[in-house]
Amino acid sequence: MQILKVGNMCAKTGEKVSGYVQVKGTDIELAVTIICGEKEGKTVFISGGVHNAEYVGIETAIEIANEILPSQLTGNLIILHLMNRTGFEHRTMSMVYEDGKNLNREFPGNAQGTTADRICHTVVTEFQKNADYYIDLHCGDGYEELTPYVYCVGVAVPEVVKAAKGMAEVINVPYLVQSPCGSGGSYNYAGSCGIPSILIERGCMGRWSKEEVELGKKDVRNVLRYLKVLQGEVSKRTYHPVDVGNVICKNAEHTGCWYPTKKAGANFRKGEILGYIKDYFGNVLETCTAEMDGILLYQVASLCIIKGDSMVAYGENPNHKEGAKGTDG
Structure with a gap:
């Protein structure tokens, strides 16, 4: 029997467990769902709310965590619903409330640093360490307008870059960007550590809609099906992203x-x-x-x-x- 552990939480084969993981050295608790498939396979880490006003990504993570069942998986999901919780609860947009830092500029973080540094360190040492693949869910922040697109890691060994691009190519957005960065961002850093990773941008301006969340969930499911973690075939989509x-x-x-x-x-x-x-x-x-x-x-x-x-x-x-x-x- 497989046991998947994140912080003080664990799930066994065939279990779905939801709860909180504490950010090391703080009182902050992050909402997490672990879904341990009935069949063994790869583990996919999914995160929302690196930027706390990017609501489409957060709601997509919440709904995906509620909807997917262990019986549907050959492998496991670790879903971090909202990475910047205190920023969300204080409406600070991109920044962590306690120190004013942008989480997506601070990875891999520091166990002895400020709150943002410690959040990043916890994500790396408790979440990313378990991951074979990573999907980071974003959208335009409260002051940003964007067109939907997807990033994939570019600063990594060739097989990781190739695997990440394959994940990105099943996202239903018009454009794909291969990142030239190997640190700072959560998915960038994960890629540099050997984890094929993508970042999906959908939605903007501090708003969210059921339609955007439904598209976000279809994106996530398509990647999971492409990776053979979720049952079913990759669904039809409007776009095949073009490398810009x-x-x-x-x-x-x-x-x-x-x-x-x-x-x-x-x-x-x-x-x-x-x-x-x-x-x-x-x-x-x-x-x-x-x-x-x-x-x-x-x-x-x-x-x-x-x-x-x-x-x-x-x-x-x-x-x-x-x-x-x-x-x-």
Whole structure:
């Protein structure tokens, strides 16, 4: 009989167990479901709420945890419903409430660090250590607009990169981005440790809908079926994600008011203006100009924009190859 242990929780073959895992060195308890299949196989780690206002991913994790049964699995699921719980309960958007850090910039964390560092360390040492594969569920934060797309790890050994891309290719979104980062983000770090990992972006602006959650659940089930962990065949989908190649992420050089000129998902040509930052009198402080032909993946959609924070991210247009290197969002 198999026994799968995460923190103080454990599940045996054929069991589903839900409860809380404590973040080491804190009083924070994270909601977790372990589903141990009736047949042995690979273990998939699924997380929601790395960014706590990304509600589509959180609700998708909650519903997937409730709906999948041990009898349907050849293998196991470890589902972390909400990684940044205190941020969620204080509505801090991307940041951990106690220290103002962005979890997806702090992996692998530190057992002796601040709260965010300790959350990351706990995820690595209690969750990722059990995983053969990883699905990280995101969406646009409370101030972000995006078009649905999927990241897969790119900084890892070739077999891990190949396996992650295979997972990403069954997601029902238009675009795929292979990340050039090997640390900072949860899925990035997992990939660098040998775990094929993807990050799904669906939904935005601090909202969620049943329709988006249903699409998110179909994405997760398709990956699990592709991995032969969940019974059934990969279902039909509208999109087969296109690799957008290089990605440019532009951060704001000024604090002020942001006036985008495009919508997420828009195509544009090199040299087109993507938006302006103006001061509180309407004077232009900064103009954001496209450095290549591209697809707008996400952008700030609030009037407020903050120096040093994200402004836009766009990928290379697959139909107009003009090289330009960038970093993961």
